[in-house]
Amino acid sequence: MRRKISEYIIESLIKLSGFVVIIFVFLIFLFLLRDSLSLFRVYKVGEFLFGRNWLPISEPPKFGIVPLLLGSIYVTVGAIVICVPVGVAAAMFIAEAAPTFLKHILKSLIEILAAIPSVVLGFIGIIWLSPFLKNTFHLNTGMCGFTGSLLLAFMALPTIISISEDALVGVPRAYKEAAFGLGATRWQALWRIVLPAASPGIIAGVMLGIGRVIGETMVVMMVTGNSPVIPTSILQPLRTLTATIAGEMGETVSGSEHYFALFAVGLVLFIITFIINFLADSFLRRARV
Amino acid sequence: MKIGLKLTLLLLPILFAAGCSEDVPPGEPVGFIQVKGSDTVVNAAQKVAEEFMKDYPHVFVAVTGGGSGVGIASLINKTCDVATCSREMKPKEIEMAEKRSVFPKEFTVAHDGVAVIVNKDNPIDKLTIEDLHRIFTGKATNWKEFGGKDLHIVTLSREVSSGTHMYFKEEVVRLGKKDNRDEFSPQTLLLTSSQAIVEEVAGNEAAIGYLGMGYVSDRTKALLVAKADQFYSPDVDNVIKKAYPLSRGLYFYTNGEPNGVTKLFIDFTLGPKGQQQFIETGFVPMGATVAQKD
Numbered sequence: 044m045r046r047k048i049s050e051y052i053i054e055s056l057i058k059l060s061g062f063v064v065i066i067f068v069f070l071i072f073l074f075l076l077r078d079s080l081s082l083f084r085v086y087k088v089g090e091f092l093f094g095r096n097w098l099p100i101s102e103p104p105k106f107g108i109v110p111l112l113l114g115s116i117y118v119t120v121g122a123i124v125i126c127v128p129v130g131v132a133a134a135m136f137i138a139e140a141a142p143t144f145l146k147h148i149l150k151s152l153i154e155i156l157a158a159i160p161s162v163v164l165g166f167i168g169i170i171w172l173s174p175f176l177k178n179t180f181h182l183n184t185g186m187c188g189f190t191g192s193l194l195l196a197f198m199a200l201p202t203i204i205s206i207s208e209d210a211l212v213g214v215p216r217a218y219k220e221a222a223f224g225l226g227a228t229r230w231q232a233l234w235r236i237v238l239p240a241a242s243p244g245i246i247a248g249v250m251l252g253i254g255r256v257i258g259e260t261m262v263v264m265m266v267t268g269n270s271p272v273i274p275t276s277i278l279q280p281l282r283t284l285t286a287t288i289a290g291e292m293g294e295t296v297s298g299s300e301h302y303f304a305l306f307a308v309g310l311v312l313f314i315i316t317f318i319i320n321f322l323a324d325s326f327l328r329r330a331r332v
Numbered sequence: 333m334k335i336g337l338k339l340t341l342l343l344l345p346i347l348f349a350a351g352c353s354e355d356v357p358p359g360e361p362v363g364f365i366q367v368k369g370s371d372t373v374v375n376a377a378q379k380v381a382e383e384f385m386k387d388y389p390h391v392f393v394a395v396t397g398g399g400s401g402v403g404i405a406s407l408i409n410k411t412c413d414v415a416t417c418s419r420e421m422k423p424k425e426i427e428m429a430e431k432r433s434v435f436p437k438e439f440t441v442a443h444d445g446v447a448v449i450v451n452k453d454n455p456i457d458k459l460t461i462e463d464l465h466r467i468f469t470g471k472a473t474n475w476k477e478f479g480g481k482d483l484h485i486v487t488l489s490r491e492v493s494s495g496t497h498m499y500f501k502e503e504v505v506r507l508g509k510k511d512n513r514d515e516f517s518p519q520t521l522l523l524t525s526s527q528a529i530v531e532e533v534a535g536n537e538a539a540i541g542y543l544g545m546g547y548v549s550d551r552t553k554a555l556l557v558a559k560a561d562q563f564y565s566p567d568v569d570n571v572i573k574k575a576y577p578l579s580r581g582l583y584f585y586t587n588g589e590p591n592g593v594t595k596l597f598i599d600f601t602l603g604p605k606g607q608q609q610f611i612e613t614g615f616v617p618m619g620a621t622v623a624q625k626d
Contacts, residue, residue, distance in 0.1 A: 098515055100492050110518075169528060174535045184486045184536055186521050265528070268521035269491070280521050290491045290524060296405050296428050 075313055078306035082106070085300060091307060097271040097282070099291060099301045106304040108311065110271045114188070114281035118263060121192030121277045122199060122256045127249055129196070130203030134245070137204070138211035139233050150205075157201035164194050165265030173266055180278060186268035188277040194262045199252035206251060210244025211237060243329040250323030254316055260285040284312050362390040363593035369403020369416035370495050371526060372444065372544035373582050377416050379609040384600045391593045400495030407585055408434050413594045415585040418444065418495035418544065439584040441601050443616040445545040445566040446496060446503075446578040449530075449552040451537045456480045458556035458563045461577055464504045467540060470517025475538065487520045488529050488541030496526075499580050500542050542578075545571070546614035571616045582615065 082091070086106060094107015137149050172193065173185030180189075214237045222232040238245075268280025269290060288305050295302040356362055367377055374397035381393035403415035408429045421429075421436055429436050448464060450456060456478055459467075466472040468487050475483045490497040506512035523529050529541040534551040545566050548554045556563035559577040570576035590598050600606045607617035 096518075100498070101513075101515060169531055173532075177536065183484045183538055184521065184532065186523075186532060264524055269523070270519055270521055272518040280519070282522070290522065291493060295401070296408055296425065299428070 072313065075306055075310040078303050079310045082300065082303035082307045086304070091304070095273060097287070099304060104300060104304075106300075106307075108284070108308060110273045111282055111284045111287050111308065112311070113274055114267070114271075115257060115283040115285070117188045117274050117277050117281060118191045118195060118267065118283055119253060119257045121189060122195035123249070123253060125192060126196035126199045126203060126252060126256075130200050130249075130252065131207055131245060133200070134204045134207035134211055134248075135233065135238070138208045139229075139237070150208075153201050153204055156197075161198065161259060161261040162265075164198065165262045168194050168262065168266035182278055184268065184280060186266060186280050188267055188274060188279060188281045191263045191267040191283075192277065194266060195256045195259055198259060198262065199256050202255055203248045203252040206248030207241070207245045210241040210248065213244065214240045243326045247323045247326040250319055250326060254319045254323065257319065258285060258312065258316055260289045264289055284308050288312075356390050360390055361388055361593050361596060363392075365391065365393045365414065365593055365597050366412040367393060367395045367414045367416060367597075368398065368406045368412040370400040370418040370582070371397040371490075372400075372418040372494075372496055372546065373416040373441075375546065376442070376582075376610050376613040376615055379613060380601050380606045381597075383605050383609060384597055387600070387605075388593070388596065391596070393597060399491065399493035400498070401493040404585070407436060407587060408432055410434065410587070413586065414590075414597065417583040417585060418580065419499050420581070420583065421585065435588045436585045437588055437590070439586070439598055439602065440581045440618065441584050442582045442607070442610040442618060443571055444580055444582050445571040445576045445616075446500060446542050446580065447545050447548045447554040447566040448540065448542050448557060448578075449533050449548065449554050450540050451533055451535075452551075452553050453537050454480060454553065456555070457553075458558065460558045460560075461504060461507065464557070465507055465514075468500075468505050468516055468520065469514050470519055481537070483538040486532075486536060486539040487517060488532055488539055489516055489520045489522050490526070490529070490543075491522050491524055496542065496544060500578075503578060504542075544615075548614070568616050582610075 091106050091108060093109060094105060095109050096105040096107045097110055098105040133149075137146055141149060168190055173187075173190050175185070176182065176187070176190055176193075177185030218236050218240055219232050222236045227235070263283045264286035267283065267286065269282045269286055270280040271282045271287075272280070274281040288308055291301070292305055295305060367381065374395060378395045381395050384393055385391065400415075400417040400419055403412065403417055404421060404425055406412040407415035408425070410432075415436075420438070426436055448459070454475070456475065459478065463472070463478060467485055468489070470487075472478070473485055475481050475485055489500070492498075501516065502508060505514050505516055507514075521532070523532065523541075526543040526547045529543055530547060530549065530552060533539045533541050548566065554566050556565050557577055558564065562575075564570045564576045566576050566578070571579045584598060584601065586594055586598065602618065610617050
């Protein structure tokens, strides 16, 4: 009897926390929406979404997010191009090729990598990486999108590696054994059988990595130069959505147009990350079936 | 056992509170002051706070930066006692404050020159305000135009929450004219701290940036600046004489007439011990200006 009661209590507590989380997300969305709507009462939605100038403290202010949106996309795509091949290859190595002792060392190293605070990475970016890239590529300045992409790729690697590795290890042994039975080499089995079987999990890992990259703030704010231009190359200074919010929130007096504009930028970011996480989640679910 | 544990947990906060408030002699000021705002002023304000706490050991002063805008916003939102600022409050901000029944009271605590810095390998030593205007609005893009090397000019600025950014925009980008609508060139890099500007200029031959005089070091070169044809270097003497064209005041703001420990802190800042800290961090104290005017 007592056990039943405690079980009931615990069960409802868990259920409650589940609901609370959903309510929190919903409330965050509502707050963002409310403050964004305050902007759109005085500023046209079209000019916000398709405007090419971000000049928040001018008279009259201009809140066009095209340069910021493109900045975020450039940096994110750059990071993905770097971190996905490296991350998946590393996961394949750890899951299939590495001897046991190396596997343990690598796994704990990846955990340490995940624990480095972003501000430390940003500082390394300013002091070392950005002058290095400037000299290597003969740029005007090393404060550019590519510097940001490199550091972000570094930050997304732990997520991608550990989730992909889980997915690879989770592929039933029988698949591989069947492949070997048909005379496949180890490489053929890995490339043609294990990798496709694990692909939903790997894609989910990549998606979660992207979610981390697009929402990251500190590093991009420190190393990308933050120029609100429409970027034409990743080797050029650019400004992202997140860095704009973080860099400008301090200036604005709550209740001003600029303040609401930053909330609207936040809403755009929220919608983007929501879509990415939603996709990642649906891939993860497919992986489990 | 269980009861003992509960008792300790209950008593813990009480013990902690007792530990904090020791034995304060009667009449000794006790309190907490939150100082927030300008990155230009933050180092000097921190030193003033440290000296102040030596004299008044039971008053704790917390100093944080973030930009003049941060200070003003928190003054209006009533989350700080003193806002530090490297520009004057705008009429629009004062209006917004009064709407929330905050009545900003201004204290000029020191003077500062805004130095324009370039890389040490840059052969250029001096520029006029008009030159700087052309560089920072993007009308001039190559150092060649000013007799320098054939390099694309990389302009550096502080973020929009910086008071120095706003001062520079008004005095250089808009040449001090109210009806001028010029903007910083969109190519301008907006860096988050004065330190980041120093790092970039020190490592980039093509870069030019601006910052409070206190940040000038021998890692970069500060340019001589002229309004017309007379060039001046950004040093204490030229700021006192108001000869250096990019001179400005540094301000503390309180909500209404300060009282209690906040008043003590403001008085201390304006007094000799406080002013000494501004001299040591590279700024120009108040007295010097007044003496010169007389």
